[in-house]
Amino acid sequence: MSPRPDRSGGLNWHLRALARRGTLWRPFRDQLASFLARWQPLTRTLILVGPSAGWCLPPDFLTRFDRILAVDPDPWAKLFFRRIHPNARIGRWIKGDFFAVAPDLLAGEPDAAILFCNMLGQLRFAGRDAEEADRLIAGITPLLAGHPWASFHELLSGETDMTPSIMPLAGPPHHETLLKELGLSGEWLDHAAGHLLPKAMQRDIVPWRFAPGRLHLVEMGIGNAREPVTARPS
Numbered sequence: 001m002s003p004r005p006d007r008s009g010g011l012n013w014h015l016r017a018l019a020r021r022g023t024l025w026r027p028f029r030d031q032l033a034s035f036l037a038r039w040q041p042l043t044r045t046l047i048l049v050g051p052s053a054g055w056c057l058p059p060d061f062l063t064r065f066d067r068i069l070a071v072d073p074d075p076w077a078k079l080f081f082r083r084i085h086p087n088a089r090i091g092r093w094i095k096g097d098f099f100a101v102a103p104d105l106l107a108g109e110p111d112a113a114i115l116f117c118n119m120l121g122q123l124r125f126a127g128r129d130a131e132e133a134d135r136l137i138a139g140i141t142p143l144l145a146g147h148p149w150a151s152f153h154e155l156l157s158g159e160t161d162m163t164p165s166i167m168p169l170a171g172p173p174h175h176e177t178l179l180k181e182l183g184l185s186g187e188w189l190d191h192a193a194g195h196l197l198p199k200a201m202q203r204d205i206v207p208w209r210f211a212p213g214r215l216h217l218v219e220m221g222i223g224n225a226r227e228p229v230t231a232r233p234s
């Protein structure tokens, strides 16, 4: 089944992002900038997977790379990305499904670092059945063997006015424990991405005030231990 950009991208998404990126989403964007500043892959080439227009991506992070390749099926993404990030050196933009192009793309770019831009927590809601989404998530680590990679992705989302603090974790989150520790209750949608990062990797759980009354909990982590990671600011 092919991905449905209208479910996790599309014009509605861009209009919403335009309205919220400077206001409601500002704290989340700052946390993302801080996470990406700590990720220092030793390569000058970056592959962005599902960047959309880069509404949440920090310009300083993008300009660290000499060459950027992007993969996103959303027909609007490239146009808006170029407007928002005029200094990012985009070498190639593939309008398509990462999983369809990944084997050839990764083989042709053996030195590239890969950043998954908040798309791996949406596989189940973008036209794939649960079994296929789980299979793709389980295949990420072997697929990217030899590449430095990182991801930020939704773990859980739900209705609340509370905005908890960022929570560093030493290993994979246990959802019930996490919600309890963050002081959150009620019904939460599981984005089925809790087993994406290798077990031994540290990660941050970052609250994203997505809309008034709606909170997304986003996991940010590095998938490949080969690269140096600078310490978290205290």
Ligand SMILES: C[S@@+](CC[C@H](N)C(=O)[O-])C[C@H]1O[C@@H](n2cnc3c(N)ncnc32)[C@H](O)[C@@H]1O
Binding pocket: 003, 004, 005, 008, 009, 010, 017, 049, 050, 051, 052, 053, 054, 055, 056, 057, 071, 072, 073, 074, 077, 096, 097, 098, 099, 117, 118, 119, 126
């Ligand atoms: C939530 S948006 C990402 C927002 C982005 N982090 C930003 O700063 O604007 C998710 C993006 O993933 C893209 N996407 C969904 N499935 C994909 C796939 N299989 N391959 C590549 N991109 C995909 C969607 O088209 C959408 O643009």
